[in-house]
Amino acid sequence: MASVGQVIFWSIIILIFIVAALIIILLCVAFAPRQASTVQTGEPFPVGNLGNDVLLDCEFDPSPANGKKAADASVTWTKDGLPGVVYLYENRAPQLQDQNPLFKDMAQVFPDAVANGNASLLLRSVITEDAGTYRCSVVAPSSQGTVTVNLRVAAFSAPSFSETNGTLTAVAQKWFPEPNVTWSNRNGSTLNATTSLSNNSMGIFRVVTTLSDPLQLDSIYICTIQNSLVRSVTQATVEGTDIFTNTLFSFSSASSAMIPGQALVLVPLLLGWLLC
Incomplete structure (x- = not known):
């Protein structure tokens, strides 16, 4: 008959293997290939000229599916830190009941462009307060996803x-x-x-x-x-x-620097990827 010490020892060993297996499974899930989003932007860090209009780029796959066309897409623009929507296009028409008052008559998505896979947002006469992180979410027959556009506002003119x-x-x-x-x-x-x-x-x-x-x-x-x-x-x-x-x-284009200590986190992540 096994002693109490042996039971405890083997219980700890089994527990270690269970925890290690769970960690590996989680890492495999984290590094599993994901389907590329069909919603994207060609300009994630635009610079708007103070007092002028600026276009926030958002594009999606306009291919039809299940009898629906790109014109049937739902396009939602929001801005981080603000309630309501910047602009909502749904059922082939603007739906602005929940639009933030700051963007009334100042934002526009174009139906003809949406029909061709272009969900870009026009902001009119930008001011410094318009700078920030915008999110374009699209649900279309062949596309679904969200893309982030970080707007910076400056003033510039040719001499x-x-x-x-x-x-x-x-x-x-x-x-x-x-x-x-x-x-x-x-x-x-x-x-x-x-x-x-x-x-x-x-x-x-x-x-x-x-x-x-x-x-x-x-x-x-x-x-x-x-x-x-x-x-x-x-x-x-x-x-x-x-x-x-x-x-x-x-x-200028924004770039991200490695956070101090980030390399330490990458070591076990890389190990998990290799084990998968």
């Missing part, structure tokens, strides 16, 4: 150029957050310039920047204005008394 007494000046009417300005020539060499920033009651900056060196005719100058969200690069080509400009805007 205009003028020549006075042989010097070149660029003026940009609105920038936010506060920008930095640099000048360079076509070879990439940095040029000296003086820049002044003035902000209005809303905190929007007006940029006035002037090259320190005398203007050279038939030359190309590059003025770069940028902040944490937006970068504008304007090429100014001086030809005689004329100045021709071309501005390109680019926007």
Whole structure:
């Protein structure tokens, strides 16, 4: 007959194996292949220009199924931290009884676009308070899922150029957050310039920047204005008394950094994946 000590010993061993098996099963479930969502966005981190309209991209598979078409899709837009919906499109019509008052007459989903698998949301005349995390949920004949769009709001404008007494000046009417300005020539060499920033009651900056060196005719100058969200690069080509400009805007993309200690969590997860 086994002693009490042996019974306890084997009970502990069996318990350890049971717990280990449960952990492995949970890890296998966590790492099991999942069906890719058919609802997606091409721009998860858009930047809206203060006072202008912005489109939050959301797309889904428009294939028909069970006698229904993409036009029969239900599209729900919400914003984290706000009650109600930003916009609800259902039964081929907007359903705005529960719309948050902040978005009344300010948000729009387009039925013709929905019929083609486009559930994008138009926000009109964005303000800084519109920034945040939006969620687009779609239930369609061949699609179902939710995608997140993180809207950032800035102010930016292309500069205009003028020549006075042989010097070149660029003026940009609105920038936010506060920008930095640099000048360079076509070879990439940095040029000296003086820049002044003035902000209005809303905190929007007006940029006035002037090259320190005398203007050279038939030359190309590059003025770069940028902040944490937006970068504008304007090429100014001086030809005689004329100045021709071309501005390109680019926007920052958000990236996630590893949380301290996250690597320690990944070790057992990787082990579980290997055991599966």
